Amino acid sequence: MCAQHVADTSEVKWQKVLYERQPFPDNYVDQRFLEELRKNIYARKYQYWAVVFESSVVIQQLCSVCVFVVIWWYMDEGLLAPQWLFGTGLASSLVGYVLFDLIDGGDGRKKSGRTRWADLKSTLVFITFTYGFSPVLKTLTESVSTDTIYAMSVFMLLGHLIFFDYGANAAIVSSTLSLNMAIFASVCLASRLPRSLHAFIMVTFAIQIFALWPMLQKKLKAYTPRSYVGVTLLFAFSAFGGLLSISGVGAILFALLLFSISCLCPYYLIHLQLFKENIHGPWDEAEIKEDLSRFLS
Amino acid sequence: MANRRGGGQGQPPSVSPSPGSSGSLSTDRTCTHNICMVSDFFYPNMGGVESHIYQLSQCLIERGHKVITVTHAYGNRKGVRYLTNGLKVYYLPLRVMYNQSTATTLFHSLPLLRYIFVRERITIIHSHSSFSAMAHDALFHAKTMGLQTVFTDHSLFGFADVSSVLTNKLLTVSLCDTNHIICVSYTSKENTVLRAALNPEIVSVIPNAVDPTDFTPEPFRRHDSVITVVVVSRLVYRKGTDLLSGIIPELCQKYQELNFLIGGEGPKRIILEEVRERYQLHDRVQLLGALEHKDVRNVLVQGHIFLNTSLTEAFCMAIVEAASCGLQVVSTKVGGIPEVLPENLIILCEPSVKSLCEGLEKAIFQVKSGTLPAPENIHNVVKTFYTWRNVAERTEKVYERVSKESVLPMHKRLDRLISHCGPVTGYIFALLAVLSYLFLIFLQWMTPDSVIDVAIDATGPRRAWTHQWPRDKKRDENDKVSKSR
DSSP, X not given: OOGGGGGGGGTXXXXXXXXXXXXXXXXXXXXXXXXXXXXXXXXXXXXXXXXXXXXXXXXXXXXXXXXXXXXXXXXXXXXXXXXXXXHHHHHHHHHHHHHHHHHTTTHHHHHHTOOHHHHHHHHHHHHHXXXXXXXXXXXXXXXXXXXXXXXXXXXXXXXXXXXXXXXXXXXXXXXXXXXXXXHHHHHHHHTTSSSHHHHHHHHHHHHIIIIIHHHHHHHHHHHOHHHHHHHHHHHHHXXXXXXXXXXXXXXXXXXXXXXXXXXIXXXXXXXXXXXXXXXXXXXXXXXXXXXXXXXXX | OHHHHXXXXXXXXXXXXXXXXXXXXXXXXXXXXXXXXXXXXXXXXXXXXXXXXXXHHXXXXXXXXXXXXEEEOBTTBOEEEEEGGGEEEEEEOOOEEETTEEOOOSSTTHHHHHHXXXXXXXXXXXXXXTTOHHHHHHHHHHHHHTOEEEEEEOOOOOSSSHHHHHHHHHHHHHHTTOSEEEESSHHHHHHHHHHHTXXXXXXXXXXXXXXXXXXXXXXXXXXXXXXXXXXXXXXXXXXXXXXXXXHHHHHHHHOTTEEEEEEOOOTTHHHHHHHHHHTTOTTTEEEEESOOHHHHHHHHTTOSEEEEOOSOOSSOHHHHHHHHTTOEEEEEOOTTHHHHSOGGGEEEEOSSHHHHHHHHHHHHHHHHHTOSOOHHHHHHHHTTTOOHHHHHHHHHHHHHHHHHSOOOOHHHHHHHHHHHSOHHHHHHHHHHHHHHHHHHHHHHHHSOGGGSOOOOOSSSTTOSOOTTSOTTTTHHHHHOOOOOO
């Protein structure tokens, strides 16, 4: 403890205890200082292709937004008949509905306890209400300038991409907000279409692509990863093709974006792991790992 | 008021130096210091930091130093007060932000603190607790004024979440040019060195202390037909109340003669009440609610085993107090706890219900088989471990060392800030340091140091506070004298 006793240090070994008066000064630094320091004990090792696979969720969502905008453009230009879109949408929804139950052998349905009758009812209610309100949707934003509508749609679709639940456990994730923003964008865009039938079909399509399609994707990804990769590729190429038919520059930029997200970003993430320095030691607050609620239930 | 509460009879909780002892103690030292303790946490607030400052100040006064304490106003307790032995306390009218900590702008407190430092001829600023904004403000101003600085850290911090990343950055800034840092345990030292990127040579480890005369055993107070487990802590998540709620039903079902006595209050009390309700343990689990410091001992002596379930702890006074009362201690093995008591006095467990239950069962077995040492023997061992006089002696060495060092001149301080705290933060705080220096020059021009009255020393080598006063007559004045100048 006192400075003049430093000479004794060769014989007496320093101990990490406070109750003994040791012959070392108070600011003595032993070799054992920080020996319990651990680095990166909870750090995860990433595999390149696994990260690429996980990035497909983002790719899918970007493509959804792209396909939605392309379809809207075709409708707006009058190149796509609304009846045709409705028919295709209905058919693919039915296929998706059957697939949704086939993939997990009906386990999900049993767990949620939802009957087909309930599904049919909510579909009917939704379609009836959207159809009934489509004239209102059509005229809802008449007093707002078209530029404002476009700007608002862009922000809402960006917001949809930002808040979407990609599977990360973060505070910013909110699937409700994300879906609402997408639907809001679709209502905005639909109101600029020529007739109320167009508006009705556009909103229905938005529900299909922003609400139903991600649910099916999630199941595909969990149960049949291979087919999921195929679907993602197919979807990406169709989005690229659709965009190409409108604007070549836009399509190339879009392709670059997809490439950098799926190939460059994973590489960068793995590269950055080298710089990770997460320190742990006896000063960390202990975590209660047990489930204590059993004592109260 | 505060020390009345602490000590019971208007006496300080532990240290009441006799008039004779101070003279003999102060002879063997070469120089005395004028020390200013700064923290947001002081009496009438109760807690570890508060009693640490009070007890340390008392022992330093006993050793002939001049000590004053600066804190913020608590309710209508503002202005200057004198506590026992002339410990002068400034309660400054600063606004409290959160958890009894003041807001900080780095500037608004400079005029007041400068006045105090000049009036009292302070040479060393000793700040306490990293949660206290006022402590950091005082360090900043003291460096601007060219005074020596010492900082005591009482708590542990993680590194993982955003809030700790930010506070650690601020701590780096605050401590990078502080002369010396004191930590209460070796684990706390490692933590502080890492958090603030310090040279470990300028960090001393000086543990907390408890007053052994306050915590004496009294084996007759406990009922030997039952085994009583005592828990005294705030009932919050960090103290592991959730673990306690798992231990109680587990062990109460296994041992019919086991009772729990729980002192303390907090948001987690509700889950203990739920457990008690659900397992019908009203006669065996007693919840005492908030305890005053003087009542802690009376609760402790009723038990055989003391249980501490903290999830993080820098030093843990509670287990020393319990061991001093002669109880067998069972505790989680977190933070600095393994350093505090020798292995034969404590059973260390992992922070899980299973491990703590095993530890308690071991202790219960020892109580039943009578292999535990007598409480009086435990007390006699523990009372030699931690004393405030020893703490004061070691702190004095730090002051001695610091007073020989030079305070960094302005240009070196700026260099240190920029090189040590990262490019962005460094430059921001260097700018603030320059601004505060200009502000100080402005204040010195407004009221030159020579105009400021020198305060009468209540303590220290030329103390005006004498021991000849008949204590019982003047007790009220002893306790709190509101003195204007």
